[in-house]
Amino acid sequence: MRAVPHQMREHWMAGIPLLPVAAPVTGRLLSFTVAATEASVPAARHEVAAQLAIWGLSRGSELVHTALLAVSELVTNSVQHAAEASPTTDVAVELDGEHLTLAVHDRHPQLPQPLDVPHLDGSGGWGLRLVETLAAEAGGKTSAPPDADGLGKTVTVRMPLPVLRSAVACSPVAPLSAESPPWS
Numbered sequence: 001m002r003a004v005p006h007q008m009r010e011h012w013m014a015g016i017p018l019l020p021v022a023a024p025v026t027g028r029l030l031s032f033t034v035a036a037t038e039a040s041v042p043a044a045r046h047e048v049a050a051q052l053a054i055w056g057l058s059r060g061s062e063l064v065h066t067a068l069l070a071v072s073e074l075v076t077n078s079v080q081h082a083a084e085a086s087p088t089t090d091v092a093v094e095l096d097g098e099h100l101t102l103a104v105h106d107r108h109p110q111l112p113q114p115l116d117v118p119h120l121d122g123s124g125g126w127g128l129r130l131v132e133t134l135a136a137e138a139g140g141k142t143s144a145p146p147d148a149d150g151l152g153k154t155v156t157v158r159m160p161l162p163v164l165r166s167a168v169a170c171s172p173v174a175p176l177s178a179e180s181p182p183w184s
Contacts, residue, residue, distance in 0.1 A: 028055060028094060028095040028096065029092065029093070029094045030047070030048070030051045030092065030093045030094075031090065031091065031092040031093075032044075032047060032090075032091055033088050033089070033090050033091075034075065034088065034089050034091065035087065035088060035089075036078060036079050036082065036083035036086055036087050036088060036089050036106070037079060037083070038079060040075060040079065040089065041072055041075050041076050041079065042072075044071055044072075044075045044089075044091050045068050045071050045072045045075075047091075048067065048068060048071045048091070048093050048102070049064070049068055051093060052064050052067065052068075052093070052095075052100075055095050057095070057100070061162075062138065062162075063100060063138060063159060063161065063162060066134045066135065066137075066138050066159065067093075067100055067102055067157075067159070069130070069131070069134065070102050070131045070134070070135065070157045071091065071093075071102055071104070073127035073128065073130060073131050074102070074104035074127075074131065074155050074157075075089055075091065075104055076127060077104075077112060077127055077128065077155075078104055078106040078108075081108065081110070081112075082106040082107070082108030082110075084108075085106075085107060085108040085109070086106035086107035086108050086152065088106075089104060089105065089106050090103075090104070090105040090106075091103070091104055091105075092105075095161075097161075098160060098161060099140075099158050099159060099160055099161060100158075100159050100161060101156060101157070101158045101159075102156065102157045102158075103154050103155070103156045103157075104154070104155050105152060105153070105154040105155075106152055106153070107147075107151055107152035108152060108153070109146070109150055109151050109152065109153075111144050111146060111153055112128050112144050112153070112155060113128075114128040114129040114132055128155075131157060135157045135158075135159055138159040138160070138162075139159065139160045140157060140158050140159030140160060141157075141158055142155065142156065142157050142158075143155075143156045143158075144156070
């Protein structure tokens with residue numbers, strides 16, 4: 001899997017292969033597309049972890065742990081529940097001066113619903129509730145607005161940065177919005 005910046009995504013989606021090297025990420029936004037397969041879950045997590053490290057966020061921090069868990073759970077949900085309707089899943093990560101935002105998009109029309117009581121047999125139902133809880137504990141929030149055409153959705157987790165520890169986190173970048181995800 002390779003990072004595909006927004007401005008290059010059309011070439012990939014049009015079937016024109018990209019060079020087999022990681023594309024440079026401009027600003028503090030990383031967006032890429034993965035196949036809706038189980039192998040994409042650890043690949044997406046790895047890609048996000050690498051980018052957060054480049055941005056200077058400590059791999060051992062609670063924020064990074066929460067972000068990586070959220071990416072894993074959200075991509076897993078997309079693979080398990082949307083793969084038939086959406087053979088690819090888009091992932092975006094943004095760091096601005098105040099927040100870390102994660103967004104996972106697929107083209108399945110059903111909006112996610114966290115279960116009040118997960119499946120007791122361990123077969124699932126914990127992921128979205130766990131992501132919501134951890135985001136809330138970090139002072140953040142989650143949302144899942146539908147696409148304008150109603151045929152997909154973007155699950156977004158937005159968490160405040162605890163303390164600005166480096167210049168990387170100090171310069172503002174235009175935030176992601178439900179109306180204009182980086183892959184639209």
